[in-house]
Amino acid sequence: NAGVTQTPKFRVLKTGQSMTLLCAQDMNHEYMYWYRQDPGMGLRLIHYSVGEGTTAKGEVPDGYNVSRLKKQNFLLGLESAAPSQTSVYFCASRENTEAFFGQGTRLTVV
Amino acid sequence: AQSVTQPDIHITVSEGASLELRCNYSYGATPYLFWYVQSPGQGLQLLLKYFSGDTLVQGIKGFEAEFKRSQSSFNLRKPSVHWSDAAEYFCAPWDYNTDKLIFGTGTRLQVFP
Numbered sequence: 001n002a003g004v005t006q007t008p009k010f011r012v013l014k015t016g017q018s019m020t021l022l023c024a025q026d027m028n029h030e031y032m033y034w035y036r037q038d039p040g041m042g043l044r045l046i047h048y049s050v051g052e053g054t055t056a057k058g059e060v061p062d063g064y065n066v067s068r069l070k071k072q073n074f075l076l077g078l079e080s081a082a083p084s085q086t087s088v089y090f091c092a093s094r095e096n097t098e099a100f101f102g103q104g105t106r107l108t109v110v
Numbered sequence: 111a112q113s114v115t116q117p118d119i120h121i122t123v124s125e126g127a128s129l130e131l132r133c134n135y136s137y138g139a140t141p142y143l144f145w146y147v148q149s150p151g152q153g154l155q156l157l158l159k160y161f162s163g164d165t166l167v168q169g170i171k172g173f174e175a176e177f178k179r180s181q182s183s184f185n186l187r188k189p190s191v192h193w194s195d196a197a198e199y200f201c202a203p204w205d206y207n208t209d210k211l212i213f214g215t216g217t218r219l220q221v222f223p
Contacts, residue, residue: 045210
C-alpha cells in the first residue's frame, strides 16, 4: 500500500523553466491538496481538488496550475519558474476526516 | 477569514518535562481540528483529531489535546516529553464548508537530555 507518492523528490530548475510535479494516491480519495512549505510559514495551500475534473485555488495559487484528469493523480505545474518558488512541496489526499501526506518534493529554482 | 495561530515558534524543554503547544483558530463555526507532527526531512503524521463530543482527545505517542470553544483553542499536551518528540508540530483546522485544510505556521520543539 503506497499511500501518497510524489514525483520527483528533488529538482533544480533554472528561472523560466517549466515543470510538473506529480502526486499519485492509491486510496481512492476524492480530495487532494498541494501545499508549499517555507521556513517560518508553515504549510500554505496552493490548490486543491474535491474530485476528478475539479480544481480550486488555495491561499497562494499565483504562478501555479493544477489538473485532476484522473481521480488518483493531482498534477502541479510551474509554467515559468521563479526563485520565489524555491520550496518544499507536499501533496495530500483526504478521506472523510484524515489527510495523508506524501514525502515532499524539494524544488530549487536558480 | 479563517485563520489559525500558533503563537510559539520555538519551544525548548528538558526530557521528562511536560509540554503544551498552543493553537488558536478563527472560524465562523467549529471546524474539525487536527494536530500533525513533522520530523526533520519527513512528511506529516497525524497525531490526533477532534470533530465533536468529548473535548479532550487522545492521540498517538502519548499526546492529547483539549478543545475549548470559549477560547477558540485546541492546545496540544504531553505529560512527559521524550527526546524522540523533537520535531515540528502543526495545528490544522479543516473548514468543512470549503473543504480547505489550513495549517498554522508550526512550533518547533527541541528536547534537551
